[in-house]
Amino acid sequence: MARKKKKVGTYPSGMILFSLTLALFLIGFCGLLAIQSKRLVTYIRENYEMRAFLDKDLDSTKVAALFRTLSERPYVLKNNGSAQVTLVTKEVAAKEFIAETKEDFSKFLGENPLRDSYRIKLNEEYFDEAKLQGVKTDLEQIDGVFEVVYQENLVDSINRNITRIYLIMSAFALVLLVIIVVLMNNTIRLALHSQRMLIRSMQLVGATNGFITRPFLGRGIWQGFLAGVIAVVLLLITLQLAIRNLPELGAFQDYEKMAMLLAGLVGLGVVIGFLSTFQAVHRYLGLTLDELY
Incomplete structure (x- = not known):
């Protein structure tokens, strides 16, 4: 049986898609919590x-x-x-x-x-x-x-707790974003390891770096977009389940900010997919033959 030829830009992508989807879901979940808490804070303040x-x-x-x-x-x-x-x-x-x-x-x-x-x-x-x-x-x-x-001590207590919650959530989201970038770089780098010799062969026949990089970037952008869409679907399912079990949450929805968050998740997935793939491919483009082995 003839051995199937490798095509440039193709590599195992299941783990990359899973990792990026999970990471985007966690970031989106933090965003949803922030939006819900902001609406809840507004409700508390306006009913004081x-x-x-x-x-x-x-x-x-x-x-x-x-x-x-x-x-x-x-x-x-x-x-x-x-x-x-x-x-x-x-x-x-x-x-x-x-x-x-x-x-x-x-x-x-x-x-x-x-x-x-x-x-x-x-x-x-x-x-x-x-x-x-x-x-x-x-x-x-x-x-x-x-x-x-009016209840004087209650106001300061609520404001302090709100500030503390926002700081913790912001720090958690920032740390999570850093972990995502590092994880995606390592995962894509490992996935591209199987294509390192093909990249080298294309360089030897005169292919430019842009020509070699283009199919990898296209695949990375598509994976980021797909991961973002899947994360958005999972977040919407999670939100609907939460509202179904706790109908009071329906009063705290800010659909405009939620739409911005969900669109931002898809965009973030595309950006991470692009940048991580670009960095990983250019690493292999710069390796010597000894380093490839």
């Missing part, structure tokens, strides 16, 4: 509330005027043009307190000591201790506002 307790015995006209005043403040969150300011009467507040503590204070006090209040949601950019203090000071200067309260 300040409570502005009102002076007692305000009539309905003054309460309504106070609502309009609060709604015009630049730091108040607005959804579809509607200010996120909610009136909680002292009767409602009493029911909430009794439901939480299981104690009816009206039985031994004989009256409801609580005050009417407005619960105010703020824009995300004001989720900072210094800015919240400024908001608190501004609200307390409004006529009819008795006191403004």
